[in-house]
Amino acid sequence: MNTHYGIYGGQYVAETLMPALAELEQAYLEAKQDPEFHKEYQTLLKNYVGRESPLYFAKRLSQALGGASIYLKREDLNHTGAHKINNTIGQALLAKRMGKTRLIAETGAGMHGVATATVAALLGMECEVFMGTLDVQRQSVNVERMKTLGAKVNPVNEGSATLKDAMNEALRDWTARFSDTFYLIGTVAGPYPYPMLVRDFQSVIGEEARRQCLDQTGRLPDQVIACVGGGSNAMGIFAGFFDDPEVQLVGVEAGGKGLDSGEHAASICGGKVGILHGCKTYLLQNADGQIIDTYSVSAGLDYPGVGPEHSFMADHGKAHYVTVNDDEAISAFDLLARYEGIIPALESAHALAFAIRIAKDYPATTTLLVNLSGRGDKDMDTVRKFKQL
Amino acid sequence: MDKLKKIFSQCRQENRAALIIFCSCGYPDMESSERAIETAIKAGADIIELGVPFSDPMADGSVIRKASEIAISKGTNLPKILDMAERLAIRFPETGFILFSYMNILYHYGLTKLCGKLKKIGLDGILAVDLPLEEKAELAQPCKENGLHLVALVSPATPLERARKIMADASGFVYSVNVCGVTGVRDLHPEEISQHLAVLKENSAVPIAAGFGINDGQAAQRLSRIADGVIVGSAFIKILSGAGDFSQRLEAARELITDLAKNVRRQP
Numbered sequence: 239m240n241t242h243y244g245i246y247g248g249q250y251v252a253e254t255l256m257p258a259l260a261e262l263e264q265a266y267l268e269a270k271q272d273p274e275f276h277k278e279y280q281t282l283l284k285n286y287v288g289r290e291s292p293l294y295f296a297k298r299l300s301q302a303l304g305g306a307s308i309y310l311k312r313e314d315l316n317h318t319g320a321h322k323i324n325n326t327i328g329q330a331l332l333a334k335r336m337g338k339t340r341l342i343a344e345t346g347a348g349m350h351g352v353a354t355a356t357v358a359a360l361l362g363m364e365c366e367v368f369m370g371t372l373d374v375q376r377q378s379v380n381v382e383r384m385k386t387l388g389a390k391v392n393p394v395n396e397g398s399a400t401l402k403d404a405m406n407e408a409l410r411d412w413t414a415r416f417s418d419t420f421y422l423i424g425t426v427a428g429p430y431p432y433p434m435l436v437r438d439f440q441s442v443i444g445e446e447a448r449r450q451c452l453d454q455t456g457r458l459p460d461q462v463i464a465c466v467g468g469g470s471n472a473m474g475i476f477a478g479f480f481d482d483p484e485v486q487l488v489g490v491e492a493g494g495k496g497l498d499s500g501e502h503a504a505s506i507c508g509g510k511v512g513i514l515h516g517c518k519t520y521l522l523q524n525a526d527g528q529i530i531d532t533y534s535v536s537a538g539l540d541y542p543g544v545g546p547e548h549s550f551m552a553d554h555g556k557a558h559y560v561t562v563n564d565d566e567a568i569s570a571f572d573l574l575a576r577y578e579g580i581i582p583a584l585e586s587a588h589a590l591a592f593a594i595r596i597a598k599d600y601p602a603t604t605t606l607l608v609n610l611s612g613r614g615d616k617d618m619d620t621v622r623k624f625k626q627l
Numbered sequence: 628m629d630k631l632k633k634i635f636s637q638c639r640q641e642n643r644a645a646l647i648i649f650c651s652c653g654y655p656d657m658e659s660s661e662r663a664i665e666t667a668i669k670a671g672a673d674i675i676e677l678g679v680p681f682s683d684p685m686a687d688g689s690v691i692r693k694a695s696e697i698a699i700s701k702g703t704n705l706p707k708i709l710d711m712a713e714r715l716a717i718r719f720p721e722t723g724f725i726l727f728s729y730m731n732i733l734y735h736y737g738l739t740k741l742c743g744k745l746k747k748i749g750l751d752g753i754l755a756v757d758l759p760l761e762e763k764a765e766l767a768q769p770c771k772e773n774g775l776h777l778v779a780l781v782s783p784a785t786p787l788e789r790a791r792k793i794m795a796d797a798s799g800f801v802y803s804v805n806v807c808g809v810t811g812v813r814d815l816h817p818e819e820i821s822q823h824l825a826v827l828k829e830n831s832a833v834p835i836a837a838g839f840g841i842n843d844g845q846a847a848q849r850l851s852r853i854a855d856g857v858i859v860g861s862a863f864i865k866i867l868s869g870a871g872d873f874s875q876r877l878e879a880a881r882e883l884i885t886d887l888a889k890n891v892r893r894q895p
């Protein structure tokens with residue numbers, strides 16, 4: 239198998255992990271050929287997650303903006319409130335198949351941690367989640383959810399005490415315990431085969447959305463817009479349109495306080511190529527090659543890297559990448575709540591904000607398909623505090 | 628003959644393992660780490676691994692992580708370390724020097740530029756922790772062009788078939804990790820490690836050096852019976868971060884290295 243996307247991707251890990259990655263690749267390629275595995279996955283997606291998720295025409299919002307028609311892929315309606323569960327179910331089934339008994343995961347906002355703790359409970363597996371101490375404080379509700387689900391939350395008080403440090407710690411744990419432990423990565427980053435298998439498990443979003451869009455509008459969308467933290471919800475919805483060159487794919491990175499401020503999390507738009515967490519990709523780093531602290535109002539986008547396939551797509555114009563700043567995302571959050579009665583996750587609000595920014599430039603016959611990757615319950619506190627500033 | 632080859636063959640003649648010391652450069656600051664390396668060499672280290680700190684040291688245990696964090700906070704970077712390395716290589720022409728880091732730091736500097744620079748200042752090689760066989764080409768090429776060794780790693784998890792491939796492709800020496808896990812002082816299982824080392828040695832044309840978890844003369848003594856080299860890092864850094872002022876810590880470090888140097892000699 240090709241482990242790279244052009245110059246990106248690869249397996250930049252300590253030798254000790256190479257056999258573990260080989261075992262994972264082998265198991266995944268076998269599972270992929272096994273109809274039983276697919277059946278089990280599909281059944282859980284349907285009966286447990288509640289798929290398929292609706293495609294919803296945001297009519298009042300679109301009319302108020304006076305331009306393009308905005309459609310929302312409602313991943314917020316999934317069990318646990320985000321797209322993350324599509325991936326955790328897939329990987330946990332794989333873990334079980336491999337005879338692993340313990341799941342570990344990194345989490346930033348806590349959504350992936352919750353989705354992992356959920357499937358661990360569902361499949362009767364042990365679960366430990368690594369989370370930066372800063373995020374433990376910022377996302378206390380999700381910490382409680384994970385504990386309620388029976389997971390152990392390990393606070394990581396190193397470096398910037400956020401997602402990247404949690405991922406370092408999860409990799410260290412895995413290095414010492416891969417014989418019984420499966421490392422369930424939450425996005426399309428990390429060493430091969432993770433970018434591939436996370437994309438595959440998330441591609442259900444794009445497959446459904448393409449079909450639903452054809453059903454509802456009689457044609458393909460003009461643009462598919464998704465937020466990019468590590469890039470899993472974006473890659474999942476993009477994957478449905480890889481064979482449709484006329485559909486423009488847009489990844490929205492977190493602009494934080496603005497690219498010029500230096501306080502952002504826009505790895506592609508504001509970073510340089512480097513190597514972190516097992517893959518070569520665009521990274522936010524300083525003049526010495528040290529990874530720098532990122533900033534976004536949205537904890538789920540607050541990651542200094544990005545999935546390697548996105549880096550490849552960016553270089554080759556297969557998708558284009560833009561930024562949305564905090565304030566624009568917060569406005570989009572409010573607008574969707576007021577016009578449609580949907581409170582989006584702040585991550586998803588970034589994607590929506592870009593659609594809102596450009597909608598007026600197009601006629602109503604233009605379709606903008608936005609991946610609404612999660613719901614915003616977790617963000618109420620953050621939004622309140624942001625507005626107080 | 629290249630320097631690493633010379634060091635290992637001399638050690639063989641003296642019936643001992645080479646003593647390889649890892650130092651977190653810039654810890655507790657640049658000047659002190661230069662003194663620490665000097666101390667290690669004078670007390671008997673044959674090869675120095677010059678650790679370039681990285682913000683995200685995913686293969687390191689808490690001791691080296693902490694040292695890296697402090698080094699970075701003091702403004703340590705690769706150019707400053709290369710300046711130090713140049714001075715050391717001039718002062719200690721018999722000692723082997725390996726630049727030791729994570730790929731991002733090396734890549735950011737520029738792999739070709741880096742290798743040219745290392746050759747110029749007289750270093751012997753590079754070890755990138757997160758660069759397995761499958762990814763090594765882009766660094767192996769400029770290393771080769773500049774006569775530098777790219778040191779490879781094997782671990783107890785590496786299947787023999789794979790270890791053979793790694794060793795067939797190896798240059799300088801092979802770093803055999805004693806345990807599956809991160810760096811750091813811990814209890815080792817000398818029997819298992821010795822068996823593993825013996826198998827590796829049978830299959831390797833280059834010397835095998837054992838590292839991870841070695842913290843005293845006794846552990847060094849056991850592994851030296853089989854390994855061509857013994858690598859000590861965390862135990863050294865731990866002493867440098869111990870009690871007392873820095874001169875006292877250096878004295879303790881000198882004692883540790885002296886003891887290790889004594890214990891890498893194989894008993895008849």
Ligand SMILES: Cc1ncc(COP(=O)(O)O)c(C=O)c1O
Pocket residue numbers: 320321346347348349350424425426465466467468469470471472537538539583585586611612613
């Ligand atoms: C709702 C939601 N959307 C998006 C993301 C960002 O991740 P990714 O870019 O992998 O989709 C997160 C991460 O926590 C999330 O919770």
